[in-house]
Amino acid sequence: MLRVGAATDTGRVRDHNEDSALAEGGIFVVADGMGGHAAGEVASGIVVETMRELVTRGELTSDDVTRQLLVANERILEGVASHPEQRGMGTTATGIVLVTAGGSDHWAVFNVGDSRVYRWIDGTLSQVTVDHSEVQELVDAGVITAEEARVHPARNVVTRSLGTDYAYHSDIWVLPPYAGERFVICSDGLTNEIPDERLREILQQCPDPQVAAEELVRAAVEAGGRDNVTVVVVNLDGDVGDDLSETSPRQPGDDTTPREIVSEEK
Structure with missing residues (x-):
C-alpha cells in the first residue's frame, strides 16, 4: 500500500x-516554475x-x-x-509514476531540470535523479566539489527545462519496487537549504509521510527559506507483491504553486 504526504x-x-x-x-510530481510575472506558476501548473x-488512463508504461x-x-x-507577455516562462519537472514493465509494477522516475527524486531504503538515502544544471556539469568534470556546488553563484542555472524547443528532454529510470522504500520528490528550495x-535524519525521525513532508519544508524555511520549497513523500508499505494502486495521497497543504531558466537563472 502507498501512503503519501505533501507540503509546500x-x-x-x-x-x-x-x-x-x-x-x-x-x-507524483513536483514542478518548479520560472519566468517571473506569475508565468512560472503558469508553467508548473x-x-x-x-x-x-x-x-x-489505467495501465501505463514509461513511454507514456x-x-x-x-x-x-x-x-x-x-x-x-x-500570451507573449509570458515569454521566457518554463519549469522543471520531476517525480515518480507507477507503470508496468515486464508484466509487473515498477516505478518510472523522471526528471527535467534540477528538482530531485531521492530514494530511501533501509536507512540509506540515494539521489535517483541527476541535476540538469551548470554546477552539476562542473562537479561531473571535477572542477568543483559537491559541497562547493551548494554555494556556487551559478547553482540556480539549469541546462534543461520544459518550456523550450531545444532543451526539454527528460531522463527516465525504471525501478522495481522495494518493500518499505520511501521516495522524496522536491524542488531545489529544499536541497539548496539542507544537506542530504x-x-x-528527518526521514528516519518521521515515518509518517505527511509529517516527514511538513518537517522537511519547515527545516528548509528555518535554514533560510530563500526559495519556494515543495516536498512530496511516498511510502511503500507492506510487501512488494501488494497492490500498489491502493493509495491514500494527501495534496500539498498550504498554497501549492514553483519559481524562475535553460541556462537561465531561476
Missing part, C-alpha cells in the same frame, strides 16, 4: 509560490495538469510518461505563443 511553502524571500505538485493515483491526465512530458512542453510553448544528511 513560499519561503522567506519570494512573494509568491511558483511550485506546483501532484499526488494522485500513482502519479500546466505540467501538473498535463500529468494528472495519466491518472485515469515521456510522451506526456512532451505534451506538457508543447502546451507551455503554446501558452507563450498566445539532514534530509535522511
Whole structure:
C-alpha cells in the first residue's frame, strides 16, 4: 500500500509560490516554475495538469510518461505563443509514476531540470535523479566539489527545462519496487537549504509521510527559506507483491504553486 504526504511553502524571500505538485493515483510530481510575472506558476501548473491526465488512463508504461512530458512542453510553448507577455516562462519537472514493465509494477522516475527524486531504503538515502544544471556539469568534470556546488553563484542555472524547443528532454529510470522504500520528490528550495544528511535524519525521525513532508519544508524555511520549497513523500508499505494502486495521497497543504531558466537563472 502507498501512503503519501505533501507540503509546500513560499519561503522567506519570494512573494509568491511558483511550485506546483501532484499526488494522485500513482502519479507524483513536483514542478518548479520560472519566468517571473506569475508565468512560472503558469508553467508548473500546466505540467501538473498535463500529468494528472495519466491518472485515469489505467495501465501505463514509461513511454507514456515521456510522451506526456512532451505534451506538457508543447502546451507551455503554446501558452507563450498566445500570451507573449509570458515569454521566457518554463519549469522543471520531476517525480515518480507507477507503470508496468515486464508484466509487473515498477516505478518510472523522471526528471527535467534540477528538482530531485531521492530514494530511501533501509536507512540509506540515494539521489535517483541527476541535476540538469551548470554546477552539476562542473562537479561531473571535477572542477568543483559537491559541497562547493551548494554555494556556487551559478547553482540556480539549469541546462534543461520544459518550456523550450531545444532543451526539454527528460531522463527516465525504471525501478522495481522495494518493500518499505520511501521516495522524496522536491524542488531545489529544499536541497539548496539542507544537506542530504539532514534530509535522511528527518526521514528516519518521521515515518509518517505527511509529517516527514511538513518537517522537511519547515527545516528548509528555518535554514533560510530563500526559495519556494515543495516536498512530496511516498511510502511503500507492506510487501512488494501488494497492490500498489491502493493509495491514500494527501495534496500539498498550504498554497501549492514553483519559481524562475535553460541556462537561465531561476
